[in-house]
Amino acid sequence: MTVYTPAETARRSGFTLDTLRYYEKIGLLADIDRTRGGQRVFTDDDLDWLSVLRCLRDTGMPIAQMCVFAEMSRAGTETETDRLALLRDHALRVQEQMRLLDQQHEHLQGKIRYYERRVAGSARGETREVGL
Amino acid sequence: MTVYTPAETARRSGFTLDTLRYYEKIGLLADIDRTRGGQRVFTDDDLDWLSVLRCLRDTGMPIAQMCVFAEMSRAGTETETDRLALLRDHALRVQEQMRLLDQQHEHLQGKIRYYERRVAGSARGETREVGL
DNA sequence: CCTTGACCTGGAGCGCACTCCAGACCCCAG
DNA sequence: CTGGGGTCTGGAGTGCGCTCCAGGTCAAGG
Missing domain, CATH: 1.10.1660.10 (Multidrug-efflux Transporter Regulator; Chain: A; Domain 2)
Structure with missing residues (x-):
């Protein structure tokens, strides 16, 4: 061992x-x-x-x-159903977490694309940022 | 407004x-x-x-x-490439975060299936847990 | 045997991101 | 004009999850 x-x-x-x-x-x-x-x-x-x-x-x-x-x-084994319940409960929260993370990752990618366009634009002498 | x-x-x-x-x-x-x-x-x-x-x-x-x-x-606009770099950098970390979360979610689901089998088993009078 | 680097304990301290509080001020419905 | 709920400031306090430290012990190579 x-x-x-x-x-x-x-x-x-x-x-x-x-x-x-x-x-x-x-x-x-x-x-x-x-x-x-x-x-x-x-x-x-x-x-x-x-x-x-x-x-x-x-x-x-x-x-x-x-x-x-x-x-x-x-x-001991008599707590197994409780353990299962706790883990299932936690898994739900994890799924919610994944959903949120995915959504905010999308938001972030949107922002990145926004800046990519701006940076490409300013190379051609364009102008000012407004909002999101 | x-x-x-x-x-x-x-x-x-x-x-x-x-x-x-x-x-x-x-x-x-x-x-x-x-x-x-x-x-x-x-x-x-x-x-x-x-x-x-x-x-x-x-x-x-x-x-x-x-x-x-x-x-x-x-x-001002002259910081835009830096902003873009910062966001891209952050997005990479977010992707790594998502990867890890997904992986650990898998691990968790495995655990849950393990307990589901155990709980179903004990209803039929089977026995003891070992390890993962 | 001796050295030296890994390890021990109990307890204090830290970094982060808020959160709460006292005491005062604002503002609008009645 | 007044009452009461919303809001203000500066600063202290909180909760979480470690992280560090002092002062000592352990153990394996030479």
């Missing part, structure tokens, strides 16, 4: 070491193995869990809710 | 009144008209500009960079 040093785990997960320690402190990461001396030892399972945390974080879930999810994951 | 009260502008732009004042204070909003008494009066042009700010904000541009863009927009 492969294990990883803190630094290696940071590298692989994309979280800083400080963030990993922080996540453990607030209960997002539980039961991390230690050496006799007290240094953390991460496993592949830990990396898998970290990839879930990264997914939730990158999709904008607040840490408080991640803690709820982590807590439920520790609790 | 239509004008709007602060409250109406807040409603239409989706920013709070406090945020509008904050934006004016830091220079994202300049030359806002006032009544004799000193109260703000917003125009359609202001609303257009606010929709640009909203676009940039919603796509994750830091306020500092929005200030740069606002500054350039005030400066």
Whole structure:
């Protein structure tokens, strides 16, 4: 069974070491193995869990809710329907986020085209900007 | 020419009144008209500009960079190529953001399907979770 | 053994983007 | 003309998610 040093785990997960320690402190990461001396030892399972945390974080879930999810994951199989509900709920918000991002990206592209026309125009000595 | 009260502008732009004042204070909003008494009066042009700010904000541009863009927009036509460059640059980041969000949304859907199988399974008395 | 770089803890500090507040002023419906 | 809700300013405060630090311990190569 492969294990990883803190630094290696940071590298692989994309979280800083400080963030990993922080996540453990607030209960997002539980039961991390230690050496006799007290240094953390991460496993592949830990990396898998970290990839879930990264997914939730990158999709904008607040840490408080991640803690709820982590807590439920520790609790046992009877929380699975709740976990499912939480994830479905979150997925809806993510979809809304994607919709908005797409829409604003369109707006941005429109602005860019506007400036492209202006810049091309001014090369030919044309004039002033008005509004959007 | 239509004008709007602060409250109406807040409603239409989706920013709070406090945020509008904050934006004016830091220079994202300049030359806002006032009544004799000193109260703000917003125009359609202001609303257009606010929709640009909203676009940039919603796509994750830091306020500092929005200030740069606002500054350039005030400066005159000779900054237009720079404005274009800034927006193109930002659009690239937005595309990367969309790519990541899409990918993590996939990950999330995978998790959801996993729990759907588990929940369906446990209804038939099956057993324990392992890993992802 | 010794060095030296990685790692530990608890707790303070930070950067961002607002958000709230006190105390005063404005303005319009009645 | 008055009442009350909307708005003003300057400045302090908030919440989030880390990030940094001091002062010490650990562990692997030479």
